[in-house]
Amino acid sequence: MSPYDPSAYPPFAVTVDLVVLTVRRHALCALVVRRGEQPFQGRWALPGGFVRGDEDLAAAAARELSEETGLCAHDPAMPGAGNGAHLEQLATYGDPKRDPRMRVVSVAHLVLAPDLPAPRAGGDANSARWAPVDELLAVGDESAAGLAFDHARILADGVERARSKIEYSSLATAFCPPEFTVGELRRVYEAVWGVALDPRNFHRKVTGTPGFLVPAGGTTTRQGGRPAQLFRAGGATLLNPPMLRPEV
Amino acid sequence: MSPYDPSAYPPFAVTVDLVVLTVRRHALCALVVRRGEQPFQGRWALPGGFVRGDEDLAAAAARELSEETGLCAHDPAMPGAGNGAHLEQLATYGDPKRDPRMRVVSVAHLVLAPDLPAPRAGGDANSARWAPVDELLAVGDESAAGLAFDHARILADGVERARSKIEYSSLATAFCPPEFTVGELRRVYEAVWGVALDPRNFHRKVTGTPGFLVPAGGTTTRQGGRPAQLFRAGGATLLNPPMLRPEV
DNA sequence: GCTGTTTATCGTCAGGCAGACGACTATGAT
DNA sequence: ATCATAGTCGTCTGCCTGACGATAAACAGC
Numbered sequence A, B: 001m002s003p004y005d006p007s008a009y010p011p012f013a014v015t016v017d018l019v020v021l022t023v024r025r026h027a028l029c030a031l032v033v034r035r036g037e038q039p040f041q042g043r044w045a046l047p048g049g050f051v052r053g054d055e056d057l058a059a060a061a062a063r064e065l066s067e068e069t070g071l072c073a074h075d076p077a078m079p080g081a082g083n084g085a086h087l088e089q090l091a092t093y094g095d096p097k098r099d100p101r102m103r104v105v106s107v108a109h110l111v112l113a114p115d116l117p118a119p120r121a122g123g124d125a126n127s128a129r130w131a132p133v134d135e136l137l138a139v140g141d142e143s144a145a146g147l148a149f150d151h152a153r154i155l156a157d158g159v160e161r162a163r164s165k166i167e168y169s170s171l172a173t174a175f176c177p178p179e180f181t182v183g184e185l186r187r188v189y190e191a192v193w194g195v196a197l198d199p200r201n202f203h204r205k206v207t208g209t210p211g212f213l214v215p216a217g218g219t220t221t222r223q224g225g226r227p228a229q230l231f232r233a234g235g236a237t238l239l240n241p242p243m244l245r246p247e248v
Numbered sequence C: 001g002c003t004g005t006t007t008a009t010c011g012t013c014a015g016g017c018a019g020a021c022g023a024c025t026a027t028g029a030t
Numbered sequence D: 001a002t003c004a005t006a007g008t009c010g011t012c013t014g015c016c017t018g019a020c021g022a023t024a025a026a027c028a029g030c
Helices: A057-069 A151-168 A171-175 A182-193 A199-208 B057-069 B151-168 B171-175 B182-193 B199-208
Strands: A013-024 A027-034 A048-050 A085-093 A104-112 A128-132 A213-221 A228-233 B013-024 B027-034 B048-050 B085-093 B104-112 B128-132 B213-221 B228-233
Touching: A013 A057, A013 A085, A013 A151, A013 A171, A013 A182, A027 A057, A027 A151, A027 A182, A048 A057, A057 A085, A057 A104, A085 A151, A085 A171, A085 B085, A104 A151, A104 A171, A104 B104, A151 A171, A151 A182, A171 A182, A182 A199, A182 A228, B013 B057, B013 B085, B013 B151, B013 B171, B013 B182, B027 B057, B027 B151, B027 B182, B048 B057, B057 B085, B057 B104, B085 B151, B085 B171, B104 B151, B104 B171, B151 B171, B151 B182, B171 B182, B182 B199, B182 B228
Parallel strands: A013 A104, B013 B104
Antiparallel strands: A013 A027, A013 A048, A027 A128, A085 A104, A213 A228, B013 B027, B013 B048, B027 B128, B085 B104, B213 B228
């Protein structure tokens, strides 16, 4: 086979699909939209759409994200500051039979966003909502309950990426508002990992890692008990040594 | 924009590119082929080619690998045993201008292989060779020296993935023949990371991690000094705690 | 105002693991 | 025989984590 022969390559459709994660009410949630067309009409699916002819993959993902949620993805090169969400490429799915109508290769992207008021259903989706990932990925017969296409697999991969990535990076702060307390950050870890963490050891760890957190104004806020110090994400992106995820 | 409208999506060409890494003479090397056509004629590039119309992405990568090197990629689900190389998806590159002729989205894959006799130039490549990655990625003016397309970027991403992945997985064994000594495995780490490791601490670490290595026959071989025990890759794929990469 | 509850924050202590290195063993080369 | 080269076993020290006690600062209710 002669590569790069413009007259003899099979045509593909290329899409981006988004795994948009956030932490709501102590649970890790993903954004899903209800499909308005066949196939899988009426089923929930990950948001996504076609990549345009002159558009980079990351740009297409950012555009879809904006259309679907109004979120503004910020470049990984620009840490902290903006309340834009973190966006990174996840993986690409190209099983010839993943879409019954035609050959579609989907470049999935992972978005980590702070808790947002309400998703706005945009474009083609009848509606959109945040659903706990445990619910979306619940195994069982789930005859008509599963996500459309191979989106359950994509979501599972995205969740696993998020779970492992907050171990060794400061990415958990992407789930928090610009200013947050140590307790809020801890609840993010607990929700994403689905475990309980010791507040004292967690506090020692995050405040003792240089560059992870920087005190913001030094004021306080409330969440229930004693006022807590406010922090902002520091410049460090990699945690070394990493945050250890309790086994089991 | 209405997703999944079969009559209104821009057509793409989809290719797979391969970052095939091995360790030769104490250096991390990548497989590159010389381009026989425009553009970038005569320049070195990563091996790759078009995905066929009915082919999965991983299958296309395995096929190209086989065509280019004769290597048989084994599924990640099947550890140890076969001398097939490790293959995993790396990332997807889709800049609209990455190929001057048409819109090409390339799904890059990472292959880790043991040291092989000689690459066989197959198909369209005038020739193929193993080149040290330091050489391929050397910064400088390198007016005509760099890799074709965005392959330098892809290679850099692949090398970085390999460097980080051998920290927390047993993947370094993919660079070794089926049976190997602790010293050989250590030299793999040293070559990939570009550092010197303490043989005694390394020995303690790898032999003390359950499931990483299993004694093979218990015989010995030689590499210079005292005979060493032969091992085989164990069932464990994740290293916990990870192998620590010395800083700088 | 007092008490109980909740959350934040500081400390202490023991165990595990990694880095630094000493010592000994078993080969081949000179 | 001696040296060089590698492999393997130990020791010691310092850092980090997990377990957990104790104190501090808010609020709810009496």
